Amino acid sequence: MKHWSFDTEHAYEYGFRKKQRAGWGYQLRLNWGDLDVLGQEVMFIVSFERFDGRIIRGKRLYFKVPRSV
Numbered sequence: 518m519k520h521w522s523f524d525t526e527h528a529y530e531y532g533f534r535k536k537q538r539a540g541w542g543y544q545l546r547l548n549w550g551d552l553d554v555l556g557q558e559v560m561f562i563v564s565f566e567r568f569d570g571r572i573i574r575g576k577r578l579y580f581k582v583p584r585s586v
Contacts, residue, residue: 555584556581
């Protein structure tokens, strides 16, 4: 299992944001370290902590990683 955590200030260093219908969308580059995920299915659960402390969690998202880059 791999876990990433970004605060709003530092998220810009790892990707970019784009205006979407419902607000801002973020695309982040994630470092997998020594995990070999090529050809594997990966699952993401994305959450966001609002300024008032409430945590918004998305549904589980599954992706198949290509066998080669």
